[in-house]
Amino acid sequence: MELRLVLKNAAALSLASVLSKAITAVVAIAVTRYLGPDIYGEYNSALAFVSTFILFVDFGLSNYMVQEGSVDESVLPLYLGNTLAFKTFTSLAIYALMLILMPAKFDLAIRNMVIVFGVASALNALDSSVYNYFQAKQQMYYAAVYQFLSTFLIGLLTIMVVLGKGNVLMITFAQLAATLLVSILLYIHLRRSIRLKFNGRLLVKMLRKGLPFGAAAIFLYVYFQIDMFMLTLMSSNREIGIYSASYRLIAVLLFIPGILTSVIYPILFQLGVESRDKHRETIEKIFKVLSAVGIPGSVLLFVLANPLLSWLYHYRYQETIPIMMILCWFFALECLSFSLGDILTTTNRQWTRAWIQGGAALLNIGINLYAIPRYGIYGASVATLITELYIFVMYYGVVRLKVYKVRIWRQLPIIVLASAVMAAVAHFLRHLHPLLSGGIAGIIYLVILISLDRDFQRIGGYVWRQARRAL
Numbered sequence: 001m002e003l004r005l006v007l008k009n010a011a012a013l014s015l016a017s018v019l020s021k022a023i024t025a026v027v028a029i030a031v032t033r034y035l036g037p038d039i040y041g042e043y044n045s046a047l048a049f050v051s052t053f054i055l056f057v058d059f060g061l062s063n064y065m066v067q068e069g070s071v072d073e074s075v076l077p078l079y080l081g082n083t084l085a086f087k088t089f090t091s092l093a094i095y096a097l098m099l100i101l102m103p104a105k106f107d108l109a110i111r112n113m114v115i116v117f118g119v120a121s122a123l124n125a126l127d128s129s130v131y132n133y134f135q136a137k138q139q140m141y142y143a144a145v146y147q148f149l150s151t152f153l154i155g156l157l158t159i160m161v162v163l164g165k166g167n168v169l170m171i172t173f174a175q176l177a178a179t180l181l182v183s184i185l186l187y188i189h190l191r192r193s194i195r196l197k198f199n200g201r202l203l204v205k206m207l208r209k210g211l212p213f214g215a216a217a218i219f220l221y222v223y224f225q226i227d228m229f230m231l232t233l234m235s236s237n238r239e240i241g242i243y244s245a246s247y248r249l250i251a252v253l254l255f256i257p258g259i260l261t262s263v264i265y266p267i268l269f270q271l272g273v274e275s276r277d278k279h280r281e282t283i284e285k286i287f288k289v290l291s292a293v294g295i296p297g298s299v300l301l302f303v304l305a306n307p308l309l310s311w312l313y314h315y316r317y318q319e320t321i322p323i324m325m326i327l328c329w330f331f332a333l334e335c336l337s338f339s340l341g342d343i344l345t346t347t348n349r350q351w352t353r354a355w356i357q358g359g360a361a362l363l364n365i366g367i368n369l370y371a372i373p374r375y376g377i378y379g380a381s382v383a384t385l386i387t388e389l390y391i392f393v394m395y396y397g398v399v400r401l402k403v404y405k406v407r408i409w410r411q412l413p414i415i416v417l418a419s420a421v422m423a424a425v426a427h428f429l430r431h432l433h434p435l436l437s438g439g440i441a442g443i444i445y446l447v448i449l450i451s452l453d454r455d456f457q458r459i460g461g462y463v464w465r466q467a468r469r470a471l
Contacts, residue, residue, distance in 0.1 A: 020151040041241030046113035048228040060214025069136030081196035091122035153178035212350030219357030246324040257338040294335025301328035326381040333388040340395035418448040
């Protein structure tokens with residue numbers, strides 16, 4: 001696939017995704033500032049507990065549906081029907097189990113939030129399968145519209161609660177109300193566009209085929225968010241709030257690799273079968289673009305952590321600044337490993353990816369069990385980086401040995417050089433407002449990148465032409 005085609009497809013989702021994440025970031029910052037470290041810690045304790053349980057709803061059915069539906073759209077009514085029926089059953093079962101296994105240390109406020117978050121998360125799990133259906137049909141614009149609507153409604157209702165000085169439970173109800181409305185709209189959409197079917201025998205096959213995707217998702221969660229769950233069980237609410245103030249901010253940025261990969265995911269599946277060389281060329285371009293985002297992004301967060309967090313949280317979370325300076329590198333590592341993992345998934349090596357992520361999950365749990373009791377949230381931060389580095393090294397090694405010789409290192413020197421210059425400029429201007437210093441440093445970074453690299457000259461030229469047409 002040509003880089004230009006990738007950019008055109010990505011542009012279809014970029015606007016909605018950027019607006020959604022901007023709203024999410026603004027609302028998250030407002031909630032964090034409003035609640036303060038202690039209550040915000042309670043909020044994240046409930047959220048982490050529910051997220052851990054709801055992970056076991058899907059069993060990989062949705063991703064398997066994308067894989068098969070991308071090749072043959074006629075199977076989608078049956079595959080989506082089976083997926084939604086199975087997830088409805090598992091959602092109810094897991095919700096009941098979650099209520100039974102709630103830790104004794106949870107006070108009444110956290111327990112009430114778990115009850116509300118559980119319903120919202122179950123609905124969201126069903127909605128996500130519909131978004132996967134849109135992805136398989138390459139109708140990602142529908143997914144973008146509904147996801148943006150969901151984000152907008154959650155943001156609007158949450159800000160209304162904050163402005164009205166409501167309590168933390170009212171914030172969770174705001175999220176439930178928005179999710180319920182979007183679920184109803186998605187149901188109406190499906191009734192008009194598809195006639196769902198169900199086949200029990202096929203469901204058994206789907207579960208067997210989808211298991212690698214499901215295992216990978218579970219392992220992904222474990223090494224990506226298990227630290228939050230373990231902190232919930234082993235640390236105070238205040239420590240959880242301080243850690244979350246940095247972690248959630250960085251997590252918002254992970255939509256960037258998600259945009260590009262979600263757009264081309266069905267096409268990568270096709271290229272994995274049809275053309276090994278085109279598959280590799282596409283992956284290398286994606287890796288280069290994501291590296292050019294992740295590396296400077298982490299550098300900028302590291303250099304400007306103090307002024308940025310002081311401004312965002314109005315000096316209420318100064319203890320989270322060193323946590324940010326550690327966790328910020330997670331964003332770069334995630335961008336570097338994202339496309340390498342997709343190589344395995346889109347070349348029918350789902351189990352290989354699952355086993356790598358399973359090893360990362362065990363590594364993360366082991367490090368956290370040792371580090372959290374001794375070093376608290378600092379130990380959890382370092383555990384996250386070590387685990388993500390392990391993922392990158394393993395993905396790269398397996399791809400080189402088992403798939404093809406992906407050429408990634410040649411993509412990095414100019415990006416690293418431009419990022420180093422950007423870091424020096426940002427450090428020199430750190431006494432200015434963080435948006436101003438970061439903006440100036442970012443412009444210098446882009447100028448260097450576009451000046452020295454032909455691929456980014458093409459990207460810059462394409463963006464410039466599109467902007468002129470829009471005006």
